[in-house]
Amino acid sequence: MEGRRTGSLPFVGMIMVVLVQASNMVVTKMAMSDGLNKYTLAFYCNALSSLALLPCPFIISRRSGSCPPLTFSVLGKIFLLALVGSASQICGYAGIDYSSPVLGTAMMNLTPAFTFILAVISRLEKVNWKSSSSQAKVVGTIVSILGALVIILYKGPTVLCSHSPASLVHPRHLVFLLSRQLNWVLGGFLLAAEAFLLSLWFIIQAYILKDYPVVLNIMFYLMFFATIFSGLLSLITVTELQSWILKFDARLIAILYSALVAGVFRVTLCTWCLKRAGPVFVSMFKPLGIVFAVGLGFIFLGEKLHLGSLIGAAVIAMGFYAVVWGKSREEEKTVEGGSGVDDGSLPSSSHKVPLLQSKRLSA
Template sequence: MGYCLDMEYYLPVLAMVLTQFIYSVFIVYRHAFATILLAPIAYLSGRNSRSYSLNLTSFSWIFMTSLIGITLYQNLYFEGLYLSSSSTATAMINLTPAVTFVIATFVGMEKVNIQSLRTIAKIVGTMICVTGAVSLSMTLLKGPKLLNADHKMPSKTMMTTTLESDENWLIGCLFLLGSSVAGSIWLILQVPAYASHPNYISLSAWMCLISTLQSSILTLFLEPDLNAWKINSLLQFGCTLYAGIMGSAFVFCLQAWCITKRGPLFSAMFNPLLTVIVTILAACAIGVIIGLYTVLWGKAEDVKEMINSKLVVNETTEVTFSTNESCEKSSCKIDLEEHLLADKSTSRCGYK
């Protein structure tokens, strides 16, 4: 019981560690770092060709691609991750191949022939992706949260808290569904965007730059407090830098190259691997959290031991003082009785 109380006491500490950096600000900074990295590379790779320049058509395609595929997609995804769990978020990403296949079919990028074995394989694979995403989302309802770690409320409001948690989870799933649709549209839009601007490095750099500006405006609207823009620790800076370099710059370039070679559906079919990868990484994160809890519990036990030892010392001092005081009273009483007895016997002798 004492251990559970210790865990309850340190849950706000864990929540503070996990949620002290606003995700919308994180999106702005990560793409700003990606822009700083890709801009000189894009300039050097396209300075001898006309593919580096932008016209109104290419800028319009890049602007729409950045708005839907980066700004809208990532804000919806992180909001869904905030309201649900990491496992649910990665499970819902499995919808991306299915949605991409449907959209690509409607716009004519994928040909559908019911009598073809390849078309049947695509349809069956789409159904498996949808079924797997729904089943995993329901199974992993209580998966570990990376953002908005829950803190248990008193028992009298437990029913209300449970209802609010279920409602938040449903809203989070809707946000994640919207992010999957936005991500699928993003993959489709990169085809005409690359056709109007045939340099995937320059295309990625422009997308990062425009999405940085778009996300900045959105973040100022959602979070007007300028203190939220501060990076308070080296860990936050390192995570943001890594996300900008690997998660945005490297991934965008690699994905744009794959789309130009094999199409958007080929790139989308690798998204289900995120479920396996994130599940493994989530287990590692849980190990870190358990280690944090263990250290905090150990420190709490040290504090308790120090308090208990001080109480024992104080009680011993009080007992010793009480014993000495009682001994002094007894000694005084004995001396007084002896003195009175001696006086009484003397008076009797004189009377005789």
């Protein structure tokens, strides 16, 4: 029973990661609509996260005598990881600013495809096209992406409507509507770039964790370097002093939530799950985020809930469970075949703690 409970922890952890990510998109959208600058938001979030993680290197180095040394090579990889992560963060904030949290979580469904391609290229993932488990993972990912496309391309009739009155379309509003459409397209491209950079971020993390498997230390140096990057970018792009002044309002709450919950908690938990289950497993949970975003967007942003959103969410759920089944089946075969011997390869989603431990191990 203990083994089964331990094996399910990455599954539960990734559910929490995706829920926090979707809620963070809604919170930041509300704050940016209230006037919060996306560049100062990135800087304050990274700086606060760095301060929260500052004690970790000292505590871990004192209490863990087996902690590996932080070499210049590992530090350089963390520096690269922070650069990629900062670029992904800025693209994400800008994309949400131009579009909506629903589109943001929908575009994150590109992450499994990007990660899968990068993992195969870097030999982190192997695919056996004759295996039913591999087929289920591939088909589940495709089905999840198709479900996201349904939400984007097909709205359908309104199922639930917010209390805010619908705005009428007049001829003088056509230019404004065209501008909104262009912003939506630009936001989509920025969010697609975020998905690719996030996939690359997963791959780089997997290499770092092989040489230096100390998650909290990695997170501190990652946030420290990201603070430097976002601070330099903010100083160049933000010239108004008013954008740097914080007051106790929704913008400050958004910064605290993004830094402590979506930053420290979510990223650390995501890195721990990646260490246990591999980069492809982590990326497979991205399609589930749109289900949370649709509900949160309706509740807190007053967005209408359309029939297309419900159909797309159902399709995503089917693809999601197909991926989970394929993952569980693959890992059960790995355990039964006794292939858990460490061969020095990098962490792969195919050779980690099973989601559903076999009854033989839990006995």
